[in-house]
Amino acid sequence: MVFRCAQRWVRSFKPGAGELSTMSSEDRQSGDDPEDESSATDGTTDSIGDGGSAEERTDNPREEPPIATEATQDADPFWKQLVTANDGPLLFLRELLLSLSIVAIIGIVLFAVSGIWPPMVAVESNSMEPHISKYDLVFVTEPGRFAPPNANQQGLIMAETGDQGHVSFGRSGSVIVYDEPNTRGSPIIHRARFAVDQGENWYDEANPDAISANSCQELQHCPAEYAGYITKGDNNGQYDQANGIAPIVRPGWIQGVAKARIPYLGRLRLALLGTATSGLRMQAGTETMVSSMTASGSTAVSGTVPT
Numbered sequence: 001m002v003f004r005c006a007q008r009w010v011r012s013f014k015p016g017a018g019e020l021s022t023m024s025s026e027d028r029q030s031g032d033d034p035e036d037e038s039s040a041t042d043g044t045t046d047s048i049g050d051g052g053s054a055e056e057r058t059d060n061p062r063e064e065p066p067i068a069t070e071a072t073q074d075a076d077p078f079w080k081q082l083v084t085a086n087d088g089p090l091l092f093l094r095e096l097l098l099s100l101s102i103v104a105i106i107g108i109v110l111f112a113v114s115g116i117w118p119p120m121v122a123v124e125s126n127s128m129e130p131h132i133s134k135y136d137l138v139f140v141t142e143p144g145r146f147a148p149p150n151a152n153q154q155g156l157i158m159a160e161t162g163d164q165g166h167v168s169f170g171r172s173g174s175v176i177v178y179d180e181p182n183t184r185g186s187p188i189i190h191r192a193r194f195a196v197d198q199g200e201n202w203y204d205e206a207n208p209d210a211i212s213a214n215s216c217q218e219l220q221h222c223p224a225e226y227a228g229y230i231t232k233g234d235n236n237g238q239y240d241q242a243n244g245i246a247p248i249v250r251p252g253w254i255q256g257v258a259k260a261r262i263p264y265l266g267r268l269r270l271a272l273l274g275t276a277t278s279g280l281r282m283q284a285g286t287e288t289m290v291s292s293m294t295a296s297g298s299t300a301v302s303g304t305v306p307t
Contacts, residue, residue, distance in 0.1 A: 082094050107119075110139075113141070114139065114140060114141040114142065114145070114256070115141060115142035115145050116140065116141065116142045116255065116256050119139060119140060119141070120137050120138065120139055120140070120269075121137070121138050121140055121177060121187075121189065121256075121266075122135070122136075122137055122138075122266030122267075122269040122270050123135060123136045123137075123138060123189065123266055124186060124270065126235060127190070127233030127234070127235045127236050128169070128175070128189060128190065128191075128233050128234050128235060129234065129235045130170075130234075130235075131169040131170035131171065131234060132169055132175070132189065132234075132258070132261055133263065135263075135264050135265075135266045135267040135270065136261045136262065136263055136264065136265070136266050137261065137262040137265040137266040137269065138189065138258050138259075138260070138261045138262075138266075139258070139259050139260045139261070139262075140177055140255075140256030140257060140258050140259060141256060141257055141259055142256060142257075143155050143156065143176075143254050143256065143257055145257075146259070148163070148166050149163070149166075150162065150163040150166070151163075151174075152195065154251055154254070155174075155257065156174040156176065156192050156229075156254075156257065157172065157173055157174045157192075158173055158174075158192055158193065158194045158195055158229075159171065159172050159173025159174075159191050159192060159193045159194070159232075160173070160193050160194045160205075160207065161194045161195070161205075162194075168191075168258070169234075169258065169261070170234075171191065171234060173191045173192055173193065174191070174192050174257050174258075175189060175190070175191050175192075175257065175258040176189070176190065176191070176192050176229075176231070176249075176254050176256070176257055176258070177189045177254070177255045177256045177257070177258065178190075178231070178246075178249045178253040178254045178255060179253055179255055180246055180247065180249075180253055181253070187255060188231075188240070188245070188246065189258060190231040190232055190233045190240060191231065191232060191233070191234060192229045192230075192231055192249075193207075193210075193229070193230045193231060193232050193239065194206075194229070194230050195227070195228070195229050195230075196224040196227065196228060196229070196230060196248060197224065197227050198224055198225070198226050198227045199223050199224060200223055200224045201216045201222065201223050202216075202219075202222055202223070202224055202230060203215060203216035203219055203222055204216075206219075206230070206239065206242075209237075210232060210237065210238050210239050210242065211238060211239060211242045212238060212242065212243075213242070219241075219242060220241060220242065220244060220247075221241050221247050221248050222241075224248055225247075225248065226248065226250065227250075227251075228248035228249050228250045228251065229248065229249040229251070229254075230248065230249075231246070231249050
C-alpha cells in the first residue's frame with residue numbers, strides 16, 4: 001500500500017510515456033493541442049481564409065483614380081479646353097473672342113437705340129466748331145427718332161424758323177448728317193437752317209449775312225428746284241447752297257440726326273479706317289475741286305452709310 005501510494009505520487013510528478021499519451025488525447029479532446037496552437041500562431045493562411053494572404057493584401061493598396069494625362073485632356077471637347085485654358089493659343093483666342101463679343105454687344109445696343117448703322121460718325125473737319133470739332137466722334141439717330149416737340153414731319157427743328165427754345169450742340173436747330181448721291185466724298189454734318197418748298201424764292205427768307213447775292217437770280221438753286229432744306233456749318237459764313245458745297249438737301253439724303261459727341265475719339269476711328277474724303281465732289285455735271293473739306297467750308301464725316 002505504501003509502495004503504490006508512493007508510486008502514484010511519483011508518477012503524478014514524473015509522468016511516463018503512457019500518461020503523456022493519455023494527456024495528449026485529453027488535450028486534443030479539450031482543444032489544447034500544441035500543434036494546433038503552433039499552427040494557429042505560426043501560419044496565417046487559416047486565419048485569413050479565402051481572401052488571400054496578409055502579405056498579398058498589404059501589397060495591393062487601395063486603388064486611386066487615374067491621373068489626367070495629355071491624352072485624356074485632348075479628348076475633352078474644344079469648348080471645354082477653350083474655357084479652361086490658362087496659357088497658350090487657346091487663352092489668346094478666348095480673350096480675343098471675349099473682346100469681340102463685348103464690342104458686338106455694345107454695337108447691337110447702339111443700333112437698337114439709334115436705328116441706323118453705324119450709329120457713330122467721326123468728324124473730319126472743323127466747319128461745325130466750336131460745338132463740334134474735328135476728330136469728334138458723334139452719336140446719330142435715324143430722323144424722327146427721339147424727335148423734340150414742335151419738330152416737323154421728319155423730326156427736325158429748323159434753326160431760323162423753328163422752335164428757338166430747342167438747343168442742339170449749343171445752338172437752335174437740328175444738326176443733320178446728309179449725303180448727296182452721285183458725289184464722291186464723305187457725308188456732311190451741318191445744321192438745318194430752314195426748309196423750302198419747290199419753286200420757292202428763298203432769298204427773301206435767307207439771312208443776308210449768310211449769302212453773297214443781291215437777288216434770287218444771283219443765288220444758286222434759287223428758286224428751289226424741289227422741296228428740301230437749306231443747311232450751314234456753324235463755323236461757315238454762308239449757306240451750303242450759297243457757296244456751292246451742296247444743292248438743296250432733299251429729305252431722303254438725310255441719314256441721321258446728331259445727338260451727342262465724344263471729343264477726340266474719332267481720331268482713332270479715322271486712324272484705323274482712314275478718311276473717306278477724296279477731295280473731288282461731282283455736282284450738276286461739273287467738277288468742283290476741293291483740296292480739303294475744311295477749306296471749302298464743309299464738315300465731312302466718316303462712318304455713315306446711304307439710306
